[in-house]
Amino acid sequence: MTKLGSIEQVERWDIFELTLDGPSDGNPYEEVFLAARFQYRNDKMEIEGFYDGEGSYRIRFMPDREGIWRYETISNVPELNGITGQWECTTPQPGNHGPVKVHNGYYFAYEDGTRYMPFGTTCYHWTHTGDEGHEEMTLKELAQSPFNKMRMCLLPTRDMRPPMVAFSGTSPEDADTSRFNPAFFQHLEKRILDLRNLGVEADLILFHPYDKQGGWGFNSLTREQDFHFLRYVIARLAAFRNVWWSLSNEYDFNKAKTVEDWDRLLQYVQKKDPYQRLRSIHNGTKMYERSSLFDFGKSWLTHQSIQHWDAELTTAWREAVRKPITIDEISYEGNISRRWGNITGLELVSRYWEGFTRGGFVAHGESFENTPTRAWISSGGKLYGESPERIRFLRTIMEEGPEDWIQKRREGEYALIYLGKYRPSYYELDLKPDRHYRVELIDIWEMSIQPLEGTFTGTSRIDLPSKPYKALRVQAV
Amino acid sequence: MTKLGSIEQVERWDIFELTLDGPSDGNPYEEVFLAARFQYRNDKMEIEGFYDGEGSYRIRFMPDREGIWRYETISNVPELNGITGQWECTTPQPGNHGPVKVHNGYYFAYEDGTRYMPFGTTCYHWTHTGDEGHEEMTLKELAQSPFNKMRMCLLPTRDMRPPMVAFSGTSPEDADTSRFNPAFFQHLEKRILDLRNLGVEADLILFHPYDKQGGWGFNSLTREQDFHFLRYVIARLAAFRNVWWSLSNEYDFNKAKTVEDWDRLLQYVQKKDPYQRLRSIHNGTKMYERSSLFDFGKSWLTHQSIQHWDAELTTAWREAVRKPITIDEISYEGNISRRWGNITGLELVSRYWEGFTRGGFVAHGESFENTPTRAWISSGGKLYGESPERIRFLRTIMEEGPEDWIQKRREGEYALIYLGKYRPSYYELDLKPDRHYRVELIDIWEMSIQPLEGTFTGTSRIDLPSKPYKALRVQAV
Numbered sequence: 043m044t045k046l047g048s049i050e051q052v053e054r055w056d057i058f059e060l061t062l063d064g065p066s067d068g069n070p071y072e073e074v075f076l077a078a079r080f081q082y083r084n085d086k087m088e089i090e091g092f093y094d095g096e097g098s099y100r101i102r103f104m105p106d107r108e109g110i111w112r113y114e115t116i117s118n119v120p121e122l123n124g125i126t127g128q129w130e131c132t133t134p135q136p137g138n139h140g141p142v143k144v145h146n147g148y149y150f151a152y153e154d155g156t157r158y159m160p161f162g163t164t165c166y167h168w169t170h171t172g173d174e175g176h177e178e179m180t181l182k183e184l185a186q187s188p189f190n191k192m193r194m195c196l197l198p199t200r201d202m203r204p205p206m207v208a209f210s211g212t213s214p215e216d217a218d219t220s221r222f223n224p225a226f227f228q229h230l231e232k233r234i235l236d237l238r239n240l241g242v243e244a245d246l247i248l249f250h251p252y253d254k255q256g257g258w259g260f261n262s263l264t265r266e267q268d269f270h271f272l273r274y275v276i277a278r279l280a281a282f283r284n285v286w287w288s289l290s291n292e293y294d295f296n297k298a299k300t301v302e303d304w305d306r307l308l309q310y311v312q313k314k315d316p317y318q319r320l321r322s323i324h325n326g327t328k329m330y331e332r333s334s335l336f337d338f339g340k341s342w343l344t345h346q347s348i349q350h351w352d353a354e355l356t357t358a359w360r361e362a363v364r365k366p367i368t369i370d371e372i373s374y375e376g377n378i379s380r381r382w383g384n385i386t387g388l389e390l391v392s393r394y395w396e397g398f399t400r401g402g403f404v405a406h407g408e409s410f411e412n413t414p415t416r417a418w419i420s421s422g423g424k425l426y427g428e429s430p431e432r433i434r435f436l437r438t439i440m441e442e443g444p445e446d447w448i449q450k451r452r453e454g455e456y457a458l459i460y461l462g463k464y465r466p467s468y469y470e471l472d473l474k475p476d477r478h479y480r481v482e483l484i485d486i487w488e489m490s491i492q493p494l495e496g497t498f499t500g501t502s503r504i505d506l507p508s509k510p511y512k513a514l515r516v517q518a519v
Numbered sequence: 520m521t522k523l524g525s526i527e528q529v530e531r532w533d534i535f536e537l538t539l540d541g542p543s544d545g546n547p548y549e550e551v552f553l554a555a556r557f558q559y560r561n562d563k564m565e566i567e568g569f570y571d572g573e574g575s576y577r578i579r580f581m582p583d584r585e586g587i588w589r590y591e592t593i594s595n596v597p598e599l600n601g602i603t604g605q606w607e608c609t610t611p612q613p614g615n616h617g618p619v620k621v622h623n624g625y626y627f628a629y630e631d632g633t634r635y636m637p638f639g640t641t642c643y644h645w646t647h648t649g650d651e652g653h654e655e656m657t658l659k660e661l662a663q664s665p666f667n668k669m670r671m672c673l674l675p676t677r678d679m680r681p682p683m684v685a686f687s688g689t690s691p692e693d694a695d696t697s698r699f700n701p702a703f704f705q706h707l708e709k710r711i712l713d714l715r716n717l718g719v720e721a722d723l724i725l726f727h728p729y730d731k732q733g734g735w736g737f738n739s740l741t742r743e744q745d746f747h748f749l750r751y752v753i754a755r756l757a758a759f760r761n762v763w764w765s766l767s768n769e770y771d772f773n774k775a776k777t778v779e780d781w782d783r784l785l786q787y788v789q790k791k792d793p794y795q796r797l798r799s800i801h802n803g804t805k806m807y808e809r810s811s812l813f814d815f816g817k818s819w820l821t822h823q824s825i826q827h828w829d830a831e832l833t834t835a836w837r838e839a840v841r842k843p844i845t846i847d848e849i850s851y852e853g854n855i856s857r858r859w860g861n862i863t864g865l866e867l868v869s870r871y872w873e874g875f876t877r878g879g880f881v882a883h884g885e886s887f888e889n890t891p892t893r894a895w896i897s898s899g900g901k902l903y904g905e906s907p908e909r910i911r912f913l914r915t916i917m918e919e920g921p922e923d924w925i926q927k928r929r930e931g932e933y934a935l936i937y938l939g940k941y942r943p944s945y946y947e948l949d950l951k952p953d954r955h956y957r958v959e960l961i962d963i964w965e966m967s968i969q970p971l972e973g974t975f976t977g978t979s980r981i982d983l984p985s986k987p988y989k990a991l992r993v994q995a996v
Contacts, residue, residue, distance in 0.1 A: 352829075377944040377985050384943045386987055411944055466861045467854040467888055508854050510863055 049110075050129040055140040055153065057281045058103045058129055060113065064122045066097035071221050071274065076101065076122050078113045088116070089316055092277035095224035102281035104317060105131040106140070106153070141283040142243055142320060144344055147364045148401055149445055150320075157445050160368055161437050162191035162245065162405030166291075168422030169233045170198055172205035179415075180422030181236050187425065188434035189406060191243040193288065193370055196230075196275065197260050199252040199420075208271070214258045219267050227278050238284040245286040245370070248275060249307075251296035251326070262298035269310055276314045285319050287311055288347060288370075292326030293336070301336070308342040322347035324370055338363045351382075353397035353404060360401050360448070367402035374419055375427040376409035383409035383419070387428030388487055392462060392511060394429075394436055395486050399460040399513070401448040406433060435489040439515065457516040460486075465510045468503050475500040477518050484513040491515070526587075527606040532617040532630065534758045535580045535606055537590065541599045543574035548698050548751065553578065553599050555590045559608075565593070566793055569754035572701035579758035581794060582608040583617070583630070618760040619720055619797060621821055624841045625878055626922055627797075634922050637845055638914050639668035639722065639882030643768075645899030646710045647675055649682035656892070657899030658713050664902065665911035666883060668720040670765065670847055673707075673752065674737050676729035676897075685748070691735045696744050704755050715761040722763040722847070724801070725752060726784075728773035739775035746787055753791045762796050764788055765824060765847075769803030770813070778813070785819040799824035801847055815840045828859075830874035830881060837878050837925070844879035851896055852904040853886035860886035860896070864905030865964055869939060869988060871906075871913055872963050876937040876990070878925040883910060912966040916992065934993040937963075942987045945980050952977040954995050961990040968992070 052058045060078060064070070076091035078101045091101035099122060105111055108131045117123040134140070140153030150158045168180045184192070198204045198214055206226045209217035234244045248271075253261040263271070279285050289308050290296065304323055311321060324347045325335050338346040339362070346359055349371040359367050374383045375390045390406070397404035408418040408427045415423030440447075443456055450456040454474040461469070473479050478497040481504060484490070494504065497519055506512060529535045537555060541547070553568035555578045568578035576599060582588055585608045594600040611617070617630030627635045645657050661669070675681045675691055683703045686694035711721045726745075730738040740748070756762050766785050767773065781800055788798060801824045802812050815823040816839075823836055826848040836844050851860045852867045867883070874881035885895040885904045892900030917924075920933055927933040931951040938946070950956050955974040958981060961967070971981065974996055983989060 377942055379943040379945055379947060381941055384941045386940065386942060389940050389987075463863065463866050464858055464861045465854055465863060466856040468856055470856060510866075 051132050052105060052129060053132050053138060054108055054134045055104060055106065055138055055283045056134075058105060058111070058131075059281075060091075060101045060103075060115070060125075060127070061094075062091075062099045062101075062115070062122055062125065063097055064093075064099045064117075064119055066095075069221060070099075072270070074099070074117065074119055074122070076115065076117045076119070078103070078115045080105075081112045081114075082107050082109065087316060090273065090277045090314075091115075092274055093222075093224075094228075102278070104141075104281040104283055107131060108133060137241070141317065142286075144320070144366055146446055148360060148366050148448070150345075150366055151445075157441075158190075158243075159437070159440055160191040160243065160403045160405070161188050161433060162193060162243075162368065162370060162403070163187070163189040164193040164370070164405065164407045164419055165422035166193070166195045166247070166420055167199065167202065167204075168192075168194060169230055170195075170202065170204040171421050176415075176421065176423060177233065179424065181240065183423070183425055184237075184242060185240050187430050188437045189430075190241055191245055191286075191368075191405070192237055193245045193247060193291075193405070195247045195250055195291070197248075197250060198258075199250070200258075208275075214260075217258065217260075219259070219263060219271070222274050231278070231282070234279065234282050234285065238282065243284045243286055244282070245288050246275075246279065247288045247291045247324075248272065248311075249289060249293075249296070250291040251293070252291075261296050265303070265306065268307055272307065272311055273314060276311065280315050280317055280319060283317075287315070287319055287321045289321070289323040291324050292349070293323050295326045304336075305340065305342070308340075312342045318344075320344045322368075325349050335359075338365055348402075351393075353393045353400065353402065356397050356400035356402035367397075368405060369397050369402050370405045371407065372397070372404055374407035374409040375429045376411075376417065376419075378409045378411050378417065380409075383407075383417070387432065388511070390427075390429045391432040391436070391486055394433060395460040395513060396462055398436060398440060399458050406430070432486060432489060436486070439484070439491075443515075455518050457514070459514040459516070461506075461510065461512045461514070463510045465508050465512070466506055467508065468505045469514060471498065471502045471504060471514075471516060473499055473502055473516070474518075480517050480519055482515045483507075484515060485509075486511050486513055528609050529582060529606060530609050530615060531585055531611045532581060532583065532615055532760045533611075535582060535588070535608075536758075537568075537578045537580075537592070537602075537604070538571075539568075539576045539578075539592070539599055539602065540574055541570075541576045541594075541596050543572075546697060547576075549747070551576070551594065551596050551599070553592065553594045553596070555580070555592045557582075558589045558591075559584050559586065564793060567750070567754045567791075568592075569751055570699075570701075571705075579755065581618075581758040581760055584608060585610060614718070618794065619763075621797070621843055623923055625837060625843050625925070627822075627843055628922075634918075635667075635720075636914070636917055637668040637720065637880045637882070638665050638910060639670060639720075639845065639847060639880070640664065640666040641670040641847070641882065641884045641896055642899035643670070643672045643724070643897055644676065644679065644681070645669075645671060646707055647672075647679065647681040648898050653892075653898065653900060654710065656901065658717065660900070660902055661714075661719060662717050664907050665914045666907075667718055668722055668763075668845075668882070669714055670722045670724060670768075670882070672724045672727055672768070674725075674727060675735075676727070677735075685752075691737075694735065694737075696736070696740060696748070699751055708755070708759070711756065711759050711762065715759065720761045720763055721759070722765050723752075723756065724765045724768045725749065726766060726770075726773070727768040728770070728803070729768075738773050742780070742783065745784055749784065749788055750791060753788065757792050757794055757796060760794075764792070764796055764798045766798070766800040768801050769826070770800050772803045781813075782817065782819070785817075789819045795821075797821045799845075802826050812836075815842055825879075828870075830870045830877065830879065833874050833877035833879035844874075845882060846874050846879050847882045848884065849874070849881055851884035851886045852906045853888075853894065853896075855886045855888050855894065857886075860884075860894070864909065865988065867904075867906045868909040868913070868963055871910060872937040872990060873939055875913060875917060876924075876935050883907070909963060909966060913963070916961070916968075920992075932995050934991070936991040936993070938983075938987065938989045938991070940987045942985050942989070943983055944985065945982045946991060948975065948979045948981060948991075948993060950976055950979055950993070951995075957994050957996055959992040960984075961992060962986075963988050963990055
């Protein structure tokens, strides 16, 4: 809201929101076009608005430059057209580093240059329970966790009875996909802001194949319906600086759509999103066949959002495509009967180390049953596993290392070497003969870092204990 | 030797050997042709002989039918030509089940129908040490082990200084590949018989790529030299009923030969071997690419001798080719610095269970250093690992089960289900509703078998402890 007698101030990378009153008859979601031209000096950009119900219209905008911004609305509704104003974009507060972008090929950084390494987790439907207390519990648990990215769905999954969905209607069964549910989005936006305040990126899964045997029809909307949905989602959510777009989870399980369909939807988001938020798509089946992973070389994908249980393939994915790799599903710590949801904490932590030391970012998930709260992976709540504290340990080690740890290893500056389930009696380091290095022996489970005595140079034999799940950290002095 | 006044007796599947004196001048290995036509009733077969040094020639023959066999020699040397005789093939002694053959598509059996399941191990150069005491130690260790197949090389590996090699000469460096070393083969044959007496199949690796940077030249013999070697090896060794042919170890590491070369050598062995011993070839590189595994559908291969670290692929290999699968290298229990030689006993045993329960036969190897004897995998000696007794435990379980356990699972008769590193809180068995089943919970490491109370029928939920490395055995009552 503009203030009388003074100019409204919005900090850089926060949201300027213009609220206008307009018609509520007919179907405003389809019939009203509203946008604003925002102007900074001689640079203009057009940002679409959205209908928020009850005659209320909003235009949201994330400014990326400090100073005076002016705007003028455009609409096919006269009362919404030609409205002008100005506001000031101010210096960001500490902790606001801007949105995350791809950096240096395989990595990420906030727009202010601060390094960002995704340590993701997944709670697909944590905002769909209708239980505010449970959602607060999830946020509290997240705040104490090492995780800084959350994969979460916009649409419900079969067998759920969500209190509301993105579309209007009283249940998924009677959803009217030509209209949206402002209350659903207002709630979601509150939670996206909660995540932002915790420093957690919201990796929003826009579609997924877990429709109720097609009964809800969300899997098989027409292209225009998909576009209608995506345009609304972008108008509402793209301005939140911690939003990422995951076009679909396990896209290849959706038999109603082809790769060409996904390409077109991804291209649509690329065209409509004024901020070019991070954008990817996530595979399901046939993980042994590389070909079933989406072709992440396509220009409309910013990073490689992979499901695979073998983190050793990270090396191959890096060689194939020069984009960051997020292994967003690698099996979950837990004890449920499904094969993807019952590995031990040790196995998950080992896969983390395998993926990170090869230059990829592995994500967490947890699916225990017979615990006081339901599985974290589906609705958040509480974490019961043994992996999070070890993932924090790895995160600390990664944060102490260089941004481009793979390149630094090639240059002989730094190496993080994971021995996995192997337990050689020694490891031969091929160090530069003209430099000296410190070497530490790491136990990924005990979370111990043992500095080895002295320094090393040239070909150096490091004697090792006869135990698996060890790593070596090598740093040039 | 024939006995005067009586007829020589040879038990079925043992060896009849005819020894003849002939010329020793020139190069008898190249210049003398010697064979015998063996006749059983009106069935004749021609078996080639070989020169055994010092003017001595031998023809070896394994009879497969009981009764009177006659022979007549054929040679380009008059004194070796036209020699005739007869002998009697008698009933085999207990414990002599004949040679192993492929049985029922994916399995093996001795020729008398007795089931044979390979539980292999590898001691590549155990017969090349020149240390008889060490070889006896290996045999003693083998006798106490669960292993019944031994992969072993005919040719030495770089850095070795074997006291003798298959070719004549005083060392690999001065080997004359146009001549052989009878003493080398006589010693090898003694060891093949030792293995036979222990019930161990000798999976003979005829070529391998571990030449001394090509310095010995064994990798890059001409086709005629390869044929010359193979013909001699077959004439000497094919009659031993426990011999298998592995044309090459890690054939794809040999840059001097193409797949077409290997096909021709395999076809040559197929043509020359009168007994059609089991015959395969073993891959090295690029295990993630299925295409690098040899095409085991080719008719000159009897089984799929695979190197791969992921036993879960067994299912895919079975679907691809209807031949038995021996995963002859899956990484070794040990602590050496090479990645293929330092997994834990638990990891090796887990891979065994993964492979066997999917219908493949996994093999063992051990490579410890800093132990009183050198690595088992290279020269035999002593076993130090924790896996052999667990492999024996699995062997007992497999022997208690049906020959075709995969088919029996489909038919709802029997199932061995391995849960691996997964630890679901329960497992849902989809049992036939009109039958009753006993279920046991197996701990593959503790080697415990815990019968679950009562019997089960129809869809049955089996509660499980929250621990990985468990299996379920399900048997129809």
